[in-house]
Amino acid sequence: MSRALGWLTALGLAAGLVLAFGVAPREEIQGNVQRIMYLHVPSVLVAYLAFAVVLVASVAYLARRSEAADRLAQASAEAGVLFTGITIASGAIWGKPTWGTWWTWDARLTSVAILFVMYLGYLLLRAMIEDRERAARYSAVLGIVAALDIPLVHFSVYWWRTLHQPPSIFKPGPSTMPPVFLVVLLVNLAAFTLLYAWFVTKRARLLRREHEVFA
């Protein structure tokens, strides 16, 4: 099952790469730099998915105290932090030639950065508690607070300032993006979602083995 998922992920990522570099046309204004979008946008969406999974798993843990839910929360948080990191790094690489700066305190950059430190804190809290059961409980509480904080962070930072180009897909009205770009983006999104699922299943299994060994 996990192996099939792994191969599917590899296939999806390969297809995504071929499409992003071979099929998608060169963007007129930004040039080849624009192709970073096929990495940048899927990673941030998958990061949000990961943190939503952390929320659900945390609630499930507190309700049922199942260790599987706790392992899912931890695995998903780790993957989420990884994808948030990829988002920030790829955004910086895109921002330098496009905006002329690696980093700016724009609304969406700031809110993703806050997300990043929030969930780094989550992983830090886990690492600091030896007792597994207590680590699971505290992390679950933090996972819930952090996830519910995301919309608050989003709105506050958005009202604070914005410079980022407005979203191209998730907005009312028909998409302005040419269909080719959209298809390539969606294939990459699917590939990244598979990659996330594969990471999480692998990590959760690893955690289970770890617990079995130390139990």
Place this chain on the structure above:
Amino acid sequence: MSYARRAWIVLWKDLVSERRSKETLNALLFFALLLLFLFQFALGDDRERLKAALPGLLWLGFILSGLVGLGRAFLAERDHDCWEGLVLAPGDKSAIYLGKVAGNLLLMLVVEAVILVLFTVFFNVDVAGHLAALVAVVLLGTVGFAAVGTLFAAMTANVRAREVLFPVLLLPVLVPVLLGAVKATEAVMLGEPLGTVARWLQLLGAADVVYLTVGILTFDAVLEG
């Protein structure tokens, strides 16, 4: 014993122990005074620059003293082995949480009032003209701060590296409260009516509700030790 009465007992216990020991309050007031020196050193004599930075500095003062004060919220329970007492207390544990939040809220409000007075004296800020609006903003911001701070203080009380972990967890979560409070304070200090910052106040209100609700629902799991 009713829910409200149990919350009140926790609050009363904290107030009495604080009144007798004056451990936290004295240190916090002194700390607030020192912060004022730091702000002055950092910004120098430029009145204009100071004035522009005042709302941010004011909340920086609240946050820093709050971090120090809130971090100690459950130390008495931990050090004097009263944690079991809290766990064994009958009934819904969220009453304990609300009592603790109320105690922390009072403590922070006292410190904040003092900081505000210090600011008016040393930085020549005129707050008297729009005191009511300012109090509303400070109250809305501080409730959220105390709500999530109390929850995290209980979580980090028994954890290694508590002093570092508490602010590291709390600050990112509090960003919306900070931004909203600073923006609203800025407007209030410029003499604008509260209506112009309605959406910031709504955001602060929403944050307060979210944090308090999560705290009430999850405190039981935190208290288990």
